[in-house]
Amino acid sequence: MKIREKYENGLFTIRFVGEDFNQRGVNIYDLGHSLLAMQRIVHKAFLSQEGRLQKGAFPRKEEREALSLQVGERKRKSDAFALVPVLSDPAVQEAMKELAKYIFSGIVGYYTGNVLDKIHKEKDQDKKIFIGSLYTEVANIVNRIDASGSVEAISLGSPLLERETIASFNSETKEYLNSLKDEYFLGDYQEIKGSVYKLYPSSRIVAIKRAGGSTVSIFLKDEDFNEIRYRRETKPEYLFKGRPKYQFGVETKSVTEFEADAVEYVAKDS
Incomplete structure (x- = not known):
């Protein structure tokens, strides 16, 4: 395995916590939904920074290649997966690192339970829309908790940013996300x-x-x-x-x- 693909060098990590994972791994359904949500979050962040985030928008083919993630290493720490960029180009690696910072600054409000306050205080209109739009993908990940796959909690982190855990979701945060389902936020005057x-x-x-x-x-x-x-x-x-x-x-x-x-x-x- 290449050094950059090791768990400790993961741009993103997603860890599934559950008592059963001492004996087995997370099921394909829960893993697949979560990995697709992470990739879509990366796409949304890129489009937001480009001022192109809107319904149905998708990065261009050449952009998607530079934004693509792959599983770098799986670690039986509960059941954890490191995600790294597909391309090893240093420029791509650095751009994705900056994108990860942007992503986590948007996700953290869903973990801390004050996402509405964070949107209200955000001055950048594109960033406001980005944070609000993340609800779909964050909910797709968090809805794996207490479903049929024995997932009790899910944590997201970035070893590459020296943050082993940036957001940790459990049944309580799942309830918080459910409360946002029909919620709305206000844009600029x-x-x-x-x-x-x-x-x-x-x-x-x-x-x-x-x-x-x-x-x-x-x-x-x-x-x-x-x-x-x-x-x-x-x-x-x-x-x-x-x-x-x-x-x-x-x-x-x-x-x-x-x-x-x-x-x-x-x-x-x-």
Whole structure:
């Protein structure tokens, strides 16, 4: 085995903890889901840094080669696997090392239980979307816990960054992730404009159509909703001020939901 592929040189490590693993290894289903999630996290991190993270996005063929991971060494320490880049090029190795730092800075909030606070304090909009989008992959890993495969806990680390354990998940953190399933976070304050074409009185939401044809659901205060509802005009145009809403697991900066704290009517001749 090459030196760089040894467990102690792993860019990432994933360790499955369970009493049964003294006798056997983790099953293929749990391992496969977890390894695929780790690779997808690497892709998301790269796309985020490039400003290209959006729904359905995927690194280009030549980029995927440089981002690809392989199992370097398996260690019967419970049942642990070291992941290293496929390519041994020093430039690739260094780039992946920096990418790992970016990844763990996003994952740690899911482990510590304050991911919403971390997103709120993050100034970089691309990084906010990245952290929120990680929910899908982190949940895919953590959902292996207390399932049918005897996994009691899972820890992620990076020996290459001199961090044996960076995030450790158990049944309690699994419950925390489950609580985030329908949660959302707010993006940067901004203004959007569009024509109202549908109203939802029971939820105080209006649907607007923006220039270019995209649609957005606007969440409003009672008084703002009523102002729009009772205006005697077909498809009135408004300027909405507030923040876009992003659901955990979503991979796009495109605005589809918006929480408005102020509205302004746009006259037809303006």
